[in-house]
Amino acid sequence: MGSEAIIVFLLAGIVLVAGANFLSNLLSPKSDNTQKTIDVKKLHLLLLILLTLTNCENDAVLQENAKPTQTTKEIKNISFEELKLKIVKETDIINKLSKKNNTAKAKFDDDDFIYELDSIKEFTQGNYHSYTINAHKKVAENNSFLYKVLVEKRNDTISSKIITFEYQNKKFVPKSVSDFNLKKINGRYAPVDALIIFVEEKCTCHDHSDGSSCDHPTTTKYALGIGSTTGSGSTSSSGNSTTTYNSYGGGGSSTTVVLSPYEEEIFEFRNFTETLSVENKQILIDSKIGITIFNLLKENEFNPEIYKPLVFALEFLKKEPLTNYVDLQKLLNDTQNSPFNIDRLSIPYNLTKPENQNFNELYDILKTSPTFKELFIDLFQDDKRFNVKFEIADHVFEDNDPAKKEVHATTSQDPVTKNITIKISKQILSPDGTMRQTKIENAKTILHECIHAYLFTISSNPLVGKDIAEVINTVLPTVAEQHDFMYNKMIPTMVNVLSQIKDLLVTPANNLEMKDNVYVHIPFNYSPSTHFDWNDYYHNLALAGLQSCAFFKNEIGTFNSAGQPLITINQTLMQSFVEYIRLGHQNIHP
């Protein structure tokens, strides 16, 4: 209600109250009874309120908390053929919807829209009927708009309009109403008294899988004053009122458009599918995982952040269709939980590939380590700038050059994109691999490569990972210096990670056996035996792989490529290293 109307009501009320007072003074017998005077005043006050309410009811605009009307309303799905029968004389509308160019005065071949004629919603209330038809732009110009064609029938008068909604804050807000019955929709706005957006309720008590609509929709929301009652051509913004939810308040003369309760979700899903290539759209259809993808999007509130992992999942399905539902779920969960900046999609969970299973098990265990999380997950997972990809190759070679010697794993950085690839050899992960290792040895190898990835990244981005770098308090290494840096600065970090995950890699019985039954002989083979110590093992295991660095050679000794010591600098350190690696490998169960 406008401020002018309020002033008119108040003036009318005052005039009427004054008039009533005057009449009562003229007609009623004179009395000094103050009680009767008070009663009359109360009546006048009541009259004022009633007048105000009466004015409100006459207002063309619907009001929040309005009294519900007794007129029944009905929504049902109708076919285009049924619609044509109902508006049989409106050939322009019918032809435009069906894209027929058989009328001389209107050619609609330049129409920008595609109409969904197989899902028309008919809304009926008294003599008012509206037919809501979904419309889509042929060429998606802006993903934030939703279009509905509305054909209305009031008594025998038929009109049509197209309503544009804009997606704001996860809701559709009416933006404009245009005359539909034009050759081209060109921004001219038809007069609309009020726009009622009727949202069908999500029905939980009936099965509507046959496509039937719910017979008891009760929730409506409405926006007031869309378009202009004066037809001035401007759009009156009434976004605020769309947030008003209310029971349906009558107003049969108002324009009513029917929205599905899933409109926003469908719109969001369509937005996702619009980002897909034609090929990936086909995969989505063929793999029958549309509903799973939809649910994953919905669980994530349709956050575009998960578009890319989902696309990765579809890309993967293109290469290797998964029929096992559990594997598919794992893949999707993996892509969902492992953002694109830590890409493990080339190593899906696959029971027929033990190397994949072993890698994923170890990586999942590593993720439980708070130190590993701080070092690796936090750096790559939470920062979209840095990408690291894991791969398993049948054989991995030094510098990724098959002419060079075979190695356990490599980490390399693309000089242009700066993306990092960690390549792990199948030979260390597979039970029948030629270089197979125990779980804890493999976990150390993956950790070792992740530290390379960490060093590649922080070296080229000195401000990143500042906390750890500050603790380390040193100059960041070049690629050639990474092993020296690990030897001097990262061993405690590796020991921490290994100690945090050991119980997930070694059975309790094996753990006890290592502590109580396994013996090392240091500093010489013939030295008296001493008990195996896990902390010494972590330390020496962390050193494995660093034997080529200058600090290892200068402080411990030098090995040849076959693992035979050539020079021993410190016999105790050398024997400790050899004994722990050997006894760990021989006694920790694979």
Add this chain to the structure above:
Amino acid sequence: MKPYLYILLIIPCLLFSQDIEKIKVTDTLYIYFKNDNVNQIKNLANSKHPSFNYIFVYDLKGIKPRQSFNLFEDYRTEIPETKLVRKSFLKKNKNIIVNYDFFSKIGFREAEQLLFNKKRIYLIDNDNIHCSKIKILEVKIFDNKLLVPDE
């Protein structure tokens, strides 16, 4: 005659008469071991089974560190095979029983390669030679490359 005396007598003789090529092609090899704490060292590795490490150290004219290879009983996935045999077993397999001297003769690298190529290696520990029976242990050679993983 006690079995170990029998071994001590036949091994040196066999050493010169053994066909090295035959030893190379056979799937199974028997190794005689006698702890001396210098070139042949036996260490308790795991008291649960118990199991030992048998280390063969090469003496390269006093050059240090000395090269070595390490044989161990592998209990990680299954219990390694042990068998009790009579001295006639030794006579029967005399062509594929070798000792430290044999390894010294062929050299470290070739010895290590020979052991890696064998499907089964059995160790005859001098401590396991008893009156009438000899206990033979199945062992594996430790791959020293695990000490120097390339990562």
